[in-house]
Amino acid sequence: MRLLRNPSLVAGFVMVGGVVALAAMGPLLAPHSPSAIIDAPYMPTGPRTLLGSDNLGRDVLSRFLWGGANLVWMAFGATFIALTLGAAVGISAAYFKGWTDEVLMRVVDLKMAFPSLVFVLLFVTMLGTSLPLLVLLCGLSLMPGAARVLRGAALAVVDKDFVQWARSVELPAHRILFREILPNITSPLLVETGLRLMWSISLLAGLSYLGYGIQPPTSDWGLMIYENRNALRVQPLAVVCPILAIAVFAIGGNLIAEGFARAFRQTR
Amino acid sequence: MLKVENLSVVLADGTPIVRDIEITIAAGQTIGLVGESGSGKSTIARALLGQTGAGVRIASGRVSVDGRELLSLSPADLRNACGRIIAYVPQDSGAALNPALTVGRQIIERLLIGPDRLDRAEAFRRVAEVLTTLGLPSDKQFLARRPGELSGGQLQRIGLAIAVVARPKVLILDEPTTALDTSTRGEVITMVRQLTQSMGAASLYVSHDLGLISAVADAVTVLYAGEIVETASAQRLFAQPAHPYTRALLEAVPQVRQKLPIKGIPGQVPDLDARLQGCSFADRCSAVQPKCRESKPALAQQATGRVRCFFPSAAPIRRPGDLGPETVGDHGIVYRVDDLAAGYPTAPRLLDGISLALRRGKCTALVGESGSGKSTLSRCLIGLQPITEGRMGFADAAQGAGLRDSRRMQYIFQDPSGSLNPRRKVGDSISLAARHFFPGEDPRPRVEAALARVDLSPAILGRFPSQLSGGQKQRVAIARALVAKPEVLLCDEITSALDVSVQASVLQTLKRLMDDGLSLLFVTHDLGVVRTIADEIIVLKQGRIVEQGPADQVFATPEHPYTRMLLDNVLELPAGVPA
Numbered sequence: 001m002r003l004l005r006n007p008s009l010v011a012g013f014v015m016v017g018g019v020v021a022l023a024a025m026g027p028l029l030a031p032h033s034p035s036a037i038i039d040a041p042y043m044p045t046g047p048r049t050l051l052g053s054d055n056l057g058r059d060v061l062s063r064f065l066w067g068g069a070n071l072v073w074m075a076f077g078a079t080f081i082a083l084t085l086g087a088a089v090g091i092s093a094a095y096f097k098g099w100t101d102e103v104l105m106r107v108v109d110l111k112m113a114f115p116s117l118v119f120v121l122l123f124v125t126m127l128g129t130s131l132p133l134l135v136l137l138c139g140l141s142l143m144p145g146a147a148r149v150l151r152g153a154a155l156a157v158v159d160k161d162f163v164q165w166a167r168s169v170e171l172p173a174h175r176i177l178f179r180e181i182l183p184n185i186t187s188p189l190l191v192e193t194g195l196r197l198m199w200s201i202s203l204l205a206g207l208s209y210l211g212y213g214i215q216p217p218t219s220d221w222g223l224m225i226y227e228n229r230n231a232l233r234v235q236p237l238a239v240v241c242p243i244l245a246i247a248v249f250a251i252g253g254n255l256i257a258e259g260f261a262r263a264f265r266q267t268r
Numbered sequence: 269m270l271k272v273e274n275l276s277v278v279l280a281d282g283t284p285i286v287r288d289i290e291i292t293i294a295a296g297q298t299i300g301l302v303g304e305s306g307s308g309k310s311t312i313a314r315a316l317l318g319q320t321g322a323g324v325r326i327a328s329g330r331v332s333v334d335g336r337e338l339l340s341l342s343p344a345d346l347r348n349a350c351g352r353i354i355a356y357v358p359q360d361s362g363a364a365l366n367p368a369l370t371v372g373r374q375i376i377e378r379l380l381i382g383p384d385r386l387d388r389a390e391a392f393r394r395v396a397e398v399l400t401t402l403g404l405p406s407d408k409q410f411l412a413r414r415p416g417e418l419s420g421g422q423l424q425r426i427g428l429a430i431a432v433v434a435r436p437k438v439l440i441l442d443e444p445t446t447a448l449d450t451s452t453r454g455e456v457i458t459m460v461r462q463l464t465q466s467m468g469a470a471s472l473y474v475s476h477d478l479g480l481i482s483a484v485a486d487a488v489t490v491l492y493a494g495e496i497v498e499t500a501s502a503q504r505l506f507a508q509p510a511h512p513y514t515r516a517l518l519e520a521v522p523q524v525r526q527k528l529p530i531k532g533i534p535g536q537v538p539d540l541d542a543r544l545q546g547c548s549f550a551d552r553c554s555a556v557q558p559k560c561r562e563s564k565p566a567l568a569q570q571a572t573g574r575v576r577c578f579f580p581s582a583a584p585i586r587r588p589g590d591l592g593p594e595t596v597g598d599h600g601i602v603y604r605v606d607d608l609a610a611g612y613p614t615a616p617r618l619l620d621g622i623s624l625a626l627r628r629g630k631c632t633a634l635v636g637e638s639g640s641g642k643s644t645l646s647r648c649l650i651g652l653q654p655i656t657e658g659r660m661g662f663a664d665a666a667q668g669a670g671l672r673d674s675r676r677m678q679y680i681f682q683d684p685s686g687s688l689n690p691r692r693k694v695g696d697s698i699s700l701a702a703r704h705f706f707p708g709e710d711p712r713p714r715v716e717a718a719l720a721r722v723d724l725s726p727a728i729l730g731r732f733p734s735q736l737s738g739g740q741k742q743r744v745a746i747a748r749a750l751v752a753k754p755e756v757l758l759c760d761e762i763t764s765a766l767d768v769s770v771q772a773s774v775l776q777t778l779k780r781l782m783d784d785g786l787s788l789l790f791v792t793h794d795l796g797v798v799r800t801i802a803d804e805i806i807v808l809k810q811g812r813i814v815e816q817g818p819a820d821q822v823f824a825t826p827e828h829p830y831t832r833m834l835l836d837n838v839l840e841l842p843a844g845v846p847a
Contacts, residue, residue: 160686161681161682161683161686161687162686162687162688162689162690164652164681164687165679165681165687165748167651167652168650168651168652168674168679169674169675169678169701169704169705169752170651170674171704180689183689183691183692184689184690184691186691
């Protein structure tokens with residue numbers, strides 16, 4: 001409960017939790033269908049449209065409430081993939097050392113040389129757009145950073161005597177990796193969770209904005225920004241609302257990372 | 269002259285860590301401050317410099333040098349006093365030195381700052397003088413070296429040089445030789461004595477090593493649970509200790525000159541808040557009386573010195589005669605190593621031509637200084653280090669290179685804090701081993717049996733390693749090894765991180781396990797421990813065996829010069845009166 005007294009961590013959880021709640025509950029609260037044309041395009045706030053209408057005359061509020069569902073779950077999915085793979089690669093590299101370390105980390109370096117967006121676009125243009133594929137690609141593209149950090153953390157653990165003991169009694173390697181070493185690097189793992197959440201929502205929203213993510217007429221925050229960017233002066237709410245939601249989520253992720261980092265520094 | 273009066277150091281909430289410390293050291297005199305871990309000896313050493321750890325403060329007391337009070341000085345004046353009036357030599361000078369600066373610069377620094385700084389030429393002359401006294405070169409090339417280019421013994425002497433270069437009136441030595449090999453240790457001690465006498469400094473030598481203190485100190489102050497329990501001249505204290513704790517501590521120290529029964533001190537040091545009422549030692553004292561629990565004895569003047577005890581002893585310490593070798597039972601060969609080598613033939617080998625045999629219920633000690641290859645050998649035996657030549661294995665199994673049985677031979681590590689997973693309850697650590705070696709069986713009876721064999725209560729199973737004392741953690745590590753039902757225990761310096769009283773009780777446990785038929789390979793540099801527990805000795809030097817034989821024979825008539833050198837460097841407690 002010491003964690004509850006950590007302001008960064010509490011603020012981060014409130015922000016991320018708030019956006020998650022919005023994305024989950026939004027569709028239930030939306031007054032209209034996200035694809036129904038309610039009004040003339042780019043109308044300001046009116047009696048039927050609380051936040052006005054968008055480029056095709058659809059209700060901005062309804063599209064906003066629907067637009068987070070896919071994005072937020074995809075962000076969590078990509079983060080999960082990035083951390084699972086990153087932990088497996090990082091801990092294995094640190095534990096096995098030698099050529100395993102070299103091969104794994106050079107592959108990771110190679111991946112790091114490609115900007116995430118370019119990497120994902122390369123495969124999306126080749127394989128087409130589908131949501132599971134996007135989650136997988138985003139997870140893969142965010143894995144190297146996590147792998148590097150977790151390898152560094154694991155290096156400090158692999159030479160400890162309790163790992164040597166496990167080796168000396170010939171405990172299976174997967175048990176040593178995930179039962180002996182992993183519980184001792186939870187601090188950097190939690191910090192990375194916050195950071196990867198932030199990166200993955202930025203990347204996914206960016207892909208939608210570029211038209212490679214969720215396809216119209218489905219509503220999506222990244223897509224909303226793209227569709228309404230021309231009328232920023234006439235109908236700013238259609239752009240500002242999704243930007244705010246993404247920003248709050250990303251900043252929340254960052255605060256969680258910082259809060260965990262600070263909490264673990266104090267305990268040391 | 270250093271005078272410490274009424275010094276108390278407390279936690280933020282006022283709980284005392286050390287209380288009512290009184291120490292007087294005359295110029296040219298050395299006082300030994302001894303105590304086990306947690307007794308507060310390092311806290312006192314640092315408090316004399318006005319320093320404390322985080323969350324700790326000096327509640328009261330005076331520290332004066334030649335009548336000048338130090339603790340009431342302003343931070344700037346105190347900083348200036350450090351090194352010039354009072355100086356400190358840390359336990360590990362290698363870690364205390366800045367690796368990026370040359371040693372010359374770090375030694376001379378003190379002389380070039382402050383109100384009474386010297387000019388450069390004079391300062392260099394002084395540095396050269398100090399280095400020569402310490403037996404180090406003082407030429408430009410040496411002064412231009414960085415800490416990473418020097419050996420441990422040289423670094424410790426540099427630490428000493430930094431402390432004494434400004435000719436302080438008081439020298440505080442906090443375990444300055446603990447990290448050194450015995451041969452280097454002797455040289456450093458001789459130098460400390462020479463320096464303090466030639467400078468006329470009052471020195472306080474902090475150590476847990478009673479043999480060492482008996483060699484360096486004129487008088488000894490014994491600490492227990494944050495209080496002074498006894499102060500006496502070294503001669504009196506070691507021959508005729510008055511406090512029951514001092515007596516028990518001296519009896520727990522293993523001797524090299526004779527094989528003694530092992531005597532530990534039962535129980536543990538009381539927690540900080542349990543020390544306030546009655547005598548702190550009452551719970552572990554063999555001569556405790558109801559009065560001891562009701563009120564706290566004062567540090568009273570006795571014939572021999574000052575003692576904090578209602579019923580001080582006046583008898584000299586008695587030592588029983590040598591136990592001699594034991595030859596009962598079946599002692600067939602259990603494990604054999606033939607002509608083992610490690611490392612590549614082109615380079616100097618890590619190990620070469622190692623042959624040994626372990627006998628059932630017997631303890632073989634592997635002795636040598638750091639770098640002799642004793643840890644490499646034990647790592648080879650458990651498969652953490654590949655071997656390049658030779659055979660090893662259990663006598664009843666088909667022998668082959670690298671063939672081993674990870675169940676029948678168990679390894680116990682030096683540092684009990686590192687060998688248990690800090691994120692796992694100790695009960696889970698032990699049952700993990702039980703499930704690993706005996707899959708599909710209920711681990712609980714095995715865990716309980718192992719726990720009973722190492723004298724631990726099942727109550728500790730639910731705790732994490734950080735909630736246990738060092739001795740308890742080492743027992744947990746032994747219990748984890750025992751659930752595998754091993755025939756050989758490989759003990760790598762397993763008592764060197766423990767206090768002597770705890771060491772004795774762990775040795776007792778090991779002795780009992782040997783009586784049950786377990787074979788021990790005991791790696792250590794402590795010849796007293798070897799004398800106490802070993803039946804056979806193997807002396808290792810630079811990866812080769814230089815001497816090998818029954819313990820009594822090696823101790824009585826060592827043949828190799830290296831073995832004789834090791835034995836000559838042992839600092840023994842003065843012999844007691846034969847019982």
